[in-house]
Amino acid sequence: xxxxxxxxxxxxxxxxxxxxxxxxxxxxxxxxxxxxxxxxxxxxxxxxxxxxxxxxxxxxxxxxxxxxxxxxxxxxxxxxxxxxxxxxxxxxxxxxxxxxxxxxxxxxxxxxxxxxxxxxxxxxxxxxxxxxxxxxxxxxxxxxxxxxxxxxxxxxxxx
Amino acid sequence: xxxxxxxxxxxxxxxxxxxxxxxxxxxxxxxxxxxxxxxxxxxxxxxxxxxxxxxxxxxxxxxxxxxxxxxxxxxxxxxxxxxxxxxxxxxxxxxxxxxxxxxxxxxxxxxxxxxxxxxxxxxxxxxxxxxxxxxxxxxxxxxxxxxxxxxxxxxxxxxxxxxxxxxxxxxxxxxxxxxxxxxxxxxxxxxxxxxxxxxxxxxxxxxxxxxxxxxxxxxxxxxxxxxxxxxxxxxxxxxxxxxxxxxxxxxxxxxxxxxxxxxxxxxxxxxxxxxxxxxxx
Numbered sequence: 001x002x003x004x005x006x007x008x009x010x011x012x013x014x015x016x017x018x019x020x021x022x023x024x025x026x027x028x029x030x031x032x033x034x035x036x037x038x039x040x041x042x043x044x045x046x047x048x049x050x051x052x053x054x055x056x057x058x059x060x061x062x063x064x065x066x067x068x069x070x071x072x073x074x075x076x077x078x079x080x081x082x083x084x085x086x087x088x089x090x091x092x093x094x095x096x097x098x099x100x101x102x103x104x105x106x107x108x109x110x111x112x113x114x115x116x117x118x119x120x121x122x123x124x125x126x127x128x129x130x131x132x133x134x135x136x137x138x139x140x141x142x143x144x145x146x147x148x149x150x151x152x153x154x155x156x157x158x159x
Numbered sequence: 160x161x162x163x164x165x166x167x168x169x170x171x172x173x174x175x176x177x178x179x180x181x182x183x184x185x186x187x188x189x190x191x192x193x194x195x196x197x198x199x200x201x202x203x204x205x206x207x208x209x210x211x212x213x214x215x216x217x218x219x220x221x222x223x224x225x226x227x228x229x230x231x232x233x234x235x236x237x238x239x240x241x242x243x244x245x246x247x248x249x250x251x252x253x254x255x256x257x258x259x260x261x262x263x264x265x266x267x268x269x270x271x272x273x274x275x276x277x278x279x280x281x282x283x284x285x286x287x288x289x290x291x292x293x294x295x296x297x298x299x300x301x302x303x304x305x306x307x308x309x310x311x312x313x314x315x316x317x318x319x320x321x322x323x324x325x326x327x328x329x330x331x332x333x334x335x336x337x338x339x340x341x342x343x344x345x346x347x348x349x350x351x352x353x354x355x356x357x358x359x360x361x362x363x364x365x366x367x368x369x370x371x372x373x374x375x376x377x378x379x380x381x382x383x384x385x386x387x388x389x390x391x392x393x394x395x396x397x398x399x400x401x402x403x404x405x406x407x408x409x410x411x412x413x414x415x416x417x418x419x420x421x422x423x424x425x426x427x428x429x430x431x432x433x434x435x436x437x438x439x440x
Binding site: 042 | 192193194195197198208210211247
């Protein structure tokens with residue numbers, strides 16, 4: 001019983017963590033007008049960390065490509081001690097996609113796979129991106145979001 | 160060696176570099192990615208977004224006369240300005256904006272050959288600074304819908320044996336895919352192509368560096384191989400009308416065809432239209 005309570009408490013705490021991170025990002029975007037939204041996304045895209053050396057050899061491997069997105073997006077998921085670490089490489093010609101990937105990396109890195117799974121399905125709507133960027137751009141971005149979540153889930157299952 | 164029919168409609172990156180401060184010129188960047196301009200653009204260039212600024216936000220259509228006048232005035236573009244378009248993806252979106260500006264009646268439009276890619280590859284100056292421009296009092300002189308085809312025009316076209324050019328990829332043309340490879344954004348309920356259409360993927364008109372192919376190469380494709388003649392009544396379409404505006408530009412300005420229309424409803428309309436005839440191998 002004690003163990004069960006421990007896990008319940010842990011999972012509540014964990015959920016609180018990721019929601020905190022996401023809420024913070026959502027708040028940034030909800031306060032932003034159209035131009036500020038673009039600037040925020042641009043800041044995020046510029047802040048996406050470079051791929052670490054250990055992955056650079058496999059940079060163009062199709063296995064790490066997100067196939068649903070028109071832009072070449074490569075994602076690596078590492079899970080150590082139940083902590084997620086995501087690295088991504090996105091073409092500089094696609095800063096919008098790069099910005100979203102950077103938001104996800106910011107939100108998901110350092111949390112558990114379960115927390116990543118608990119992230120809301122409608123995150124992009126909550127960020128207000130569809131209204132500001134145009135609905136036609138949302139399908140590709142949505143695909144990137146769900147692919148990254150799935151990658152984390154699949155990696156966690158394999159462990 | 161053949162010349163383009165209207166060589167003056169294309170300008171080089173060198174030419175643009177020499178005209179950055181020319182008061183008669185407005186350089187317009189039009190990209191698929193709404194943020195790309197903000198990462199750095201040609202000095203003094205103005206951004207125009209195809210989705211948020213050129214399209215109506217409610218009905219599937221372009222902005223109306225009043226909205227276009229407001230947009231142009233805000234961007235500091237006057238009726239007398241020569242607009243030089245450039246953009247990403249081999250100038251797809253530049254051609255799309257060029258075509259839309261023409262539909263909405265703007266007279267002087269040019270394309271920078273090679274687009275953004277060539278400018279970047281040549282390591283030319285990019286800036287994040289957005290130049291302040293004085294607003295204007297733009298007036299649409301009149302719409303030019305003769306370069307735009309609607310679905311009923313395409314239906315009429317079928318019965319008259321006039322050429323129809325499908326500029327999508329071979330897999331989209333055959334119906335194997337209902338969207339461009341790796342572009343699942345716009346769904347269609349049916350795959351295939353408009354009966355009688357010939358498949359000439361748009362990219363055949365572009366070189367690796369984003370520039371247009373030479374007049375000789377273009378003639379070999381569109382005239383010798385496809386059999387188009389300059390006086391033909393041609394309709395080009397793709398998925399949402401952006402790739403076909405590239406082909407529209409090539410046929411109209413580089414090969415001198417007089418009657419080319421872009422069907423902007425394209426496959427996202429036709430492939431969802433009840434009882435529209437479809438051909439599939």
